[in-house]
Amino acid sequence: MIFDSLDVSYGNMWGSQQGTTHPDPMPRAVAARRHAAGMEYAVLLSARERPLALVEYWPRRMWRMYLFDDRSWRMQMIDLKPHSAGMLLAHRNTRWQFSNEQEHASWNWDVQETTTVSADGQVEVSSEFGGPLGALHALAAGSSGARVRRFVTAVESFLCSVPEFGDWQVFAPFLAQQGHESARSVVLRDVSVDEGSGPLRATGIDQLFSPGACDTPDGPAAVDLVDAGLLRITSGQLAVSDPGWSGETPRTVAVPPGEFPVTLSLLRTARGVDVAAARVTLLDIPPREWEMALLPDEDLGLLGEGQFYGVGVDTGTAAFMDATRTVIEDQLDDELFMPLDSHLAVELPSTEHEPNLIAFRAGMGDGAYPVWIGRTDDGQVGCVVVDFQLHSADGGE
Structure with a gap:
């Protein structure tokens, strides 16, 4: 030619x-x-x-x-x-x-x-x-x-x-x-390429935590909500990461110290039950807007249509924890991974005044998943959500 x-x-x-x-x-x-x-x-x-x-x-x-x-x-x-x-x-x-x-x-x-x-x-x-x-x-x-x-x-x-x-x-x-x-x-x-709507947006988060029947690409399903316990934050930094993957930098969000409820959104289909999303609620106020949790060197301007920066999962497990919480790898099998074979979520407790850790199954397994920060009208962090993208809705933000 x-x-x-x-x-x-x-x-x-x-x-x-x-x-x-x-x-x-x-x-x-x-x-x-x-x-x-x-x-x-x-x-x-x-x-x-x-x-x-x-x-x-x-x-x-x-x-x-x-x-x-x-x-x-x-x-x-x-x-x-x-x-x-x-x-x-x-x-x-x-x-x-x-x-x-x-x-x-x-x-x-x-x-x-x-x-x-x-x-x-x-x-x-x-x-x-x-x-x-x-x-x-x-x-x-x-x-x-x-x-x-x-x-x-x-x-x-x-x-x-x-x-x-x-x-x-x-x-x-x-x-x-x-x-x-x-x-x-x-x-x-x-060659002209449609700019589209840019990086992934937090659409349908409310639907993830609305119990009842829903439609998915695999057919009809149902959403159930489960209380996974109270997360204790002492340092003012909430971390989201795979507790068994030490090579992954956790995504952190500045939050006030305290104890906050963790809720799992379960998706029930003919195939079984999977964790569709997990949420830490810091304020009992509906979020006004959502933003993606980013690491310091991440730039949304570098993402294409529908792309995102997310928490990496290499053990099929994700967790909410205080950023100062340490994990003893030798104890993970007995205290976390084996219990998760029969439970959807597991708490690694601590002393009364130390931070704990709440781990849960990560959707369909290993991969990368977006972490969303829900902010109130005055900019406070109302909740933090990790979405395992099993049935994100098509609605607006």
Whole structure:
């Protein structure tokens, strides 16, 4: 294909998955903010409605490019890393060969050739063979396993400029490796993406805590509310986290010291009973507005349509606790995880004047879930809710 223009669209990284379009596109402005913040995103370069390259921006100024052929098959992957001032080194270039469309769809390649380049021009080319056609390649090469070649060359032929955001012509020369030749000048055209309503909003929180019948994507269900006990806060900081995942930074909310009721919203369906949401009520006043609980370095402007920052769950369990509450990992199995096999919530008690911890099953299990702060008319924290997104309503805020 000969091209004189490229259509440019943005989205989340998805190159490791099959496909030729962004499954989750984002506006250019969001991608630009993510680039400035050093956060990952993806750029799709297309011509005549055919994908030519997907370029992913990774943290630490790393880039990955997937190249497509005229059939829109993903046939090549190039990893680029910083080399010298203003330059990137294509330090790993992997190509695949497939015998037919079915083999490509199931990612059963016949030949995988990987070229690795060091910063001083040392090159290694490794060929691996698989499948019936790959066996023929191996036989012709005189080897039943991988074949490796090594040589030294000028590293300049593997360098390209570090692109400023939007300067995607930098990657156009790579397209020739899949037979796509550019005209003398290439015009970039941004594909318009609806800004939408932006990041996830706290819709339907009231419905989560309204007992009675409701509809879900899986059919009719019922909401029941369960009292999970009183949470004791002593430091003025309420934390929401997975009590068994020490690597996760808890989300904290400034609240007054005291004891506050914890309520679970249970969703009963034909499949069983799951915890749909959990709430700490600090004031018996309906919230006027909701805001997402954020860590200090999180920016809502970096989120695309319907995205959120949330509490990470790696043990199927979430908890409300005082930010100063410590958890002894050796006691978690006996005192928390095993009891949660037969209970929806478990309290890890403390002495009379020390903070306790109330843990509960996290919806359908591991993942990330939004934490919402409900504020009253005068800005006070009225409640804190973690929504496990089992049946969030479509109503307004």
